[in-house]
Amino acid sequence: MKGYHNKPKETEETMLDGWLRTGDIVRYNEDGFLFVTDRLKELIKVKGFQVAPAELEELIRAFPAVEEAAVIGIPHPNHGEVPRAYVVPKKDTSLVPDELDKFVASKVANYKRLSGGIEVVDAIPKTPSGKILRRQLKVMHQQQGR
Template sequence: MLALMKDGSKVLTLPKFTPDTYIMSLEKYSPTILMLVPPMIIFLSTHPGVKSDYLSSLRIVTSGAAPLGALDEEKLRQKVGNHLNVIQGYGLSETSPGVTLIPLELQGKSPGSMGTPLPNTLIKVVDENGKHLGYNQTGELWVKGPQVMKGYLNKPEETEKTFQDEWFKTGDLVRCDEDRMVFIADRMKELIKVKGFQVPPAELEEIIRHFPGVADAAVIGIPHERHGEVPRAYVLPKPNSTIDVDKLQIYVASQVAKHKRLAGGISIIDNLPRNASGKLLRKNLKELYKNKGL
């Protein structure tokens, strides 16, 4: 916000997100830049009240706080037009907060990417033993740079577990392609372990969101006697839409490997828990399943 104001841009902030107020603001002010989180991007792409005309002046959308999949990115571009630049970045509070960002000259080359490392920033992708992995292999992201914190205040044990040879262990699973573009898979602690296979919830959520009538989705792992865990989906329908659960099961099964199918079932829900920055609170859904079986 301050960078835009420094350049003389008119900046509009809203104290609270409500669909009607946001749509009215788009229509009235014809923004050229929007700074968003993925749930709001999905809102722009899918809400019937958001007309393409309201976004005709839009040139840049920045997305952060959570991964935005390639399908969701392209869906927004289809609504706005190919002139739209969708700029994603990645970071954490512990990295002040930036690690990667998509340069404008590489925008659109790798939809769904978080971009390349910021200046003076080193990254590497490692396996569970800390061994460096090659291109297009998924592992944990480690970071080194001047923006990385020295440690957690008054928590020496947690600090020691978080660093190895001055590398900060993010706890996020990523892959890096030959162009050194970083793609986020999911949080390590939120992976679903099915018969020894690792299933990223975000991958399934993106697929489910592209089923007709689906506004949003969340996936968690639930206990299973033989497989350890299996994926279970919580689906938020669009207004005045009905989701055929059996057809959704078939649709997902046609898109993924057998161990990624929604063997834990599908629950239709009227609200998905998120924090203020738009991150899904999957732990809340796990508690809902544990306590109420929903």
């Protein structure tokens, strides 16, 4: 890639010494396969620590009563941001947010806990390709006056 058409600033921010910086966060498994796990822009900064929403979403989806999950960072006066989860329950199940909160808290470091709360929703907003529309969740949070 030579750059973005008529966008020198974006090209300069993305290209470095001939390398394209995608902003993807990846990991390799023991067999050498590469997995995209998150986006740098989506990281939640809690007290100087970085929290990957995808990591928490995967953990939340492992909870038996959860069908889908999305995590965003919401403003916090002392910590910068804290994680907040939006969850869609599985059909014919009873999802108790306090139980989910305890489940997550038992498996993560304190700064990764869902300190911003858990909201049960009917659906997670997504793009046509299935990506979570985190901006819509942030707007929804702001509109609720929180």
